[in-house]
Amino acid sequence: MAHKALLALLGDTLSSKSDSSGSSSWSDLSSIRSEFSEDDDDEDRLFFPLMQYLIRLKRKRVDDYLHIIESWTDVEFRNRLGLSRKIAYSLIDDLEKSGCIANHKFGLKPLEPRLCFYIFLSFIANTEPLTPIATRFDISISSTFRVIRRIVAWILTKMDEAIKWPQDISDYRTICDSFHSKTGISNILGVIDCTHVKIEKPKNAREYCNPKGYYSIVLQATIDANLRFTNIYCGEPGSTSCARILRKSPIYHTASQDQSVLFPLNTFLVGHSGYPSLTWLVPPFRENKRLTLPQREFNTLHAATRKLSDKAFNLLKSRFKRVKLFTVYRNVAFITDTIVAACILHNYCIEESIFLELNAGA
Structure with missing residues (x-):
C-alpha cells in the first residue's frame, strides 16, 4: 500500500534523526506502526497528517540550504x-x-x-x-x-536587451574611442572571434570533432573594448572553420547586403588571419617577409587588440564553468541555448563592472 511505502520513508527519516534525538524517534515510529496495524479507516485518518509531516521535513531541508546560500x-x-x-x-x-x-x-x-x-x-x-x-x-x-x-x-527572452549592436552614432563613437584609447587603432567597432565549447561525443561525431581532436560546439562573438558581447552566433559543429561560420552568420548576411546598417563611419571589425579581408573586417597583414615597418607595427597593435576576445571568452568560462565542458548532455539545442544564456549573464556582469568603475571614479 501507499501507506506502507510512506511508513518506510518516514522510518528512514526518523532513523536519520536518532543520533540527535535519542530513543524518542524510535518510540514515535513504534507508536506509528501500532497505529498502522489498525483498520483501513485508521490508516486513512493518519495518511494525510503523515504526508504533511514529511512535507514539512523536506521544506525544512530546502529552506536550510537556501539559508546557507543567503549566509x-x-x-x-x-x-x-x-x-x-x-x-x-x-x-x-x-x-x-x-x-x-x-x-x-x-x-x-x-x-x-x-x-x-x-x-x-x-x-x-x-x-x-x-x-x-x-x-x-x-x-x-x-x-x-x-x-x-x-x-x-x-x-x-532577455537576449535583445542584453546583447545588442550599437544603437546610434554616439554609441559607435563611444566604442571606437574606447578601442582607440586602448589599442591606438581608429574606427574599430569590435573584435570577432570564435571559441570551442567541449561536449560529449554526439551521434554525428565526425562533424563535431574539431582540429584539436575533441568534440565541440562553436561560439562566434563580437566583443567591444569593455569585453561586452555585441553579437553572438552559436551552435555550429566544431569541425567548421571560423571563416565558414562567419559566412553562415546573420551579421555577415546583413553587412553584405548593406554595410552601412552595421558599420557606418568607416568602422570595422578586427579578426585573426583565418578570416577573409573585407571592407568591414580587417585581419592582420600576412607575413611574407616583405612587410613594411608600418604594416608590422599595425600587426603588433592588431594582435594586442585581438587579445580582448581571449580575455572575454576566458572570463565567460571562468564565471560560468559549464561553458568549459558539457558532460553527459548530448542535446545540441539545449547546449547551445545554455551557452547563449551564459553570454547574456556575462553582459550583465560587465555592465555592473562598468557602473561600479564609473561610480568609483566620480
Missing part, C-alpha cells in the same frame, strides 16, 4: 554562483514577475522562483553532474533538469 558573503556568492548577489536578486525579481515559474507546489517541493534560479546558477557556474545539485536542493534529477531548461528559456 554567504558577497565574494563567496559570486565565486560559487558566477553572479553578484545584486544581479541575482534583480533577476529573481524579474523571474517572479514574469510568471514563468508557477506559484503552486509540485509534489513535496515548493517550486518558487528563488529556488529555481539558484538551481540554475548552481548548474551553470559549475561542471558537476545533476545528482549533487539535486541532492543539495532535495529535488529529483528529472525535476532539476526541467527547472534548468525553464530558466534557460526565460533568460533567452
Whole structure:
C-alpha cells in the first residue's frame, strides 16, 4: 500500500534523526506502526497528517540550504554562483514577475522562483553532474533538469536587451574611442572571434570533432573594448572553420547586403588571419617577409587588440564553468541555448563592472 511505502520513508527519516534525538524517534515510529496495524479507516485518518509531516521535513531541508546560500558573503556568492548577489536578486525579481515559474507546489517541493534560479546558477557556474545539485536542493534529477531548461528559456527572452549592436552614432563613437584609447587603432567597432565549447561525443561525431581532436560546439562573438558581447552566433559543429561560420552568420548576411546598417563611419571589425579581408573586417597583414615597418607595427597593435576576445571568452568560462565542458548532455539545442544564456549573464556582469568603475571614479 501507499501507506506502507510512506511508513518506510518516514522510518528512514526518523532513523536519520536518532543520533540527535535519542530513543524518542524510535518510540514515535513504534507508536506509528501500532497505529498502522489498525483498520483501513485508521490508516486513512493518519495518511494525510503523515504526508504533511514529511512535507514539512523536506521544506525544512530546502529552506536550510537556501539559508546557507543567503549566509554567504558577497565574494563567496559570486565565486560559487558566477553572479553578484545584486544581479541575482534583480533577476529573481524579474523571474517572479514574469510568471514563468508557477506559484503552486509540485509534489513535496515548493517550486518558487528563488529556488529555481539558484538551481540554475548552481548548474551553470559549475561542471558537476545533476545528482549533487539535486541532492543539495532535495529535488529529483528529472525535476532539476526541467527547472534548468525553464530558466534557460526565460533568460533567452532577455537576449535583445542584453546583447545588442550599437544603437546610434554616439554609441559607435563611444566604442571606437574606447578601442582607440586602448589599442591606438581608429574606427574599430569590435573584435570577432570564435571559441570551442567541449561536449560529449554526439551521434554525428565526425562533424563535431574539431582540429584539436575533441568534440565541440562553436561560439562566434563580437566583443567591444569593455569585453561586452555585441553579437553572438552559436551552435555550429566544431569541425567548421571560423571563416565558414562567419559566412553562415546573420551579421555577415546583413553587412553584405548593406554595410552601412552595421558599420557606418568607416568602422570595422578586427579578426585573426583565418578570416577573409573585407571592407568591414580587417585581419592582420600576412607575413611574407616583405612587410613594411608600418604594416608590422599595425600587426603588433592588431594582435594586442585581438587579445580582448581571449580575455572575454576566458572570463565567460571562468564565471560560468559549464561553458568549459558539457558532460553527459548530448542535446545540441539545449547546449547551445545554455551557452547563449551564459553570454547574456556575462553582459550583465560587465555592465555592473562598468557602473561600479564609473561610480568609483566620480
